[in-house]
Amino acid sequence: MPIIRVEMFKGRTVEQKRALVRRLTEAFVTAAGVNPDSVQVVITDVDKSDWGSGGQLASDKFPD
Amino acid sequence: MPIIRVEMFKGRTVEQKRALVRRLTEAFVTAAGVNPDSVQVVITDVDKSDWGSGGQLASDKFPD
């Protein structure tokens, strides 16, 4: 029943998300010893203008 | 002041969300004994390509 939640900058392809779900699930299963079918992963794409670090918007610090 | 947060597949109508907010609030009030005015509900619609289970994207397992 474990839940893995990922917040990352918007922009990954479905192919990258597919790999992410597969690899995070494998990592969890190996480290914590659970049935892979019970693992859920929820991905949240975050705009750079919705993410701040060091007091600055990422869209200002790391423009595309 | 309780907060209820819902993550579910994208695709519910506003009418379903209206019912969801009403029913979840009633359920909380009945079970936990609080004033309904204090209950907040935040709904997050998740794309099937952002949700994984069993190591696979839901968009692959349950295509529309």
Added chain:
Amino acid sequence: MPIIRVEMFKGRTVEQKRALVRRLTEAFVTAAGVNPDSVQVVITDVDKSDWGSGGQLASDKFPD
């Protein structure tokens, strides 16, 4: 696969949490039309000294 997450003040009994899980799940199933087995509920108990509203700690506003 829906996930319901509840944050509330610490202090509910296991009996209240049991009722909460049952009733929130029923509410979700009725409003959104999913299989109850797919619904997960995660409860987080929050200390009043970890919850603020209106700029004040709940432990100051609502002492036990």
Added chain:
Amino acid sequence: MPIIRVEMFKGRTVEQKRALVRRLTEAFVTAAGVNPDSVQVVITDVDKSDWGSGGQLASDKFPD
């Protein structure tokens, strides 16, 4: 490494989000005594039709 997460109604401008990230980071640094560079802020815009309080959708209670 602290993480500040904000959920608010959709509709703020990038300028307001820029101010929000700067001010929340300053507030955190002043109150908790950490290096500002370590503070992350993630903003989530929520539609009024995804937010309920008192059992009602905010889009019904507070139409635009």
Added chain:
Amino acid sequence: MPIIRVEMFKGRTVEQKRALVRRLTEAFVTAAGVNPDSVQVVITDVDKSDWGSGGQLASDKFPD
């Protein structure tokens, strides 16, 4: 109705949390223009052995 959620290392005093709630609320009100009474803040204390960065537990990187 905005919700501010803070995750930080365990160890702050109630006095620091009181200041944090007050200052984060003020920051939000100033930047986003809402009524302070509507702002909620939920603080989560995280053990260093529950926080990783760069692939390492914070309890290993920054022992007390």
Added chain:
Amino acid sequence: MPIIRVEMFKGRTVEQKRALVRRLTEAFVTAAGVNPDSVQVVITDVDKSDWGSGGQLASDKFPD
């Protein structure tokens, strides 16, 4: 700056959490192509009496 958040049943050892942080970070780096130093992982241990599925508390369904 990605954030990975894990919710799982309480009971894993620090050694398992250390492996979890390392493996989830590697999985993320491989699938999404970021610098490992930027990846944060926050683990939340959840009591079985705070987790429900199928309308029942996990502490009732899966007693220790």
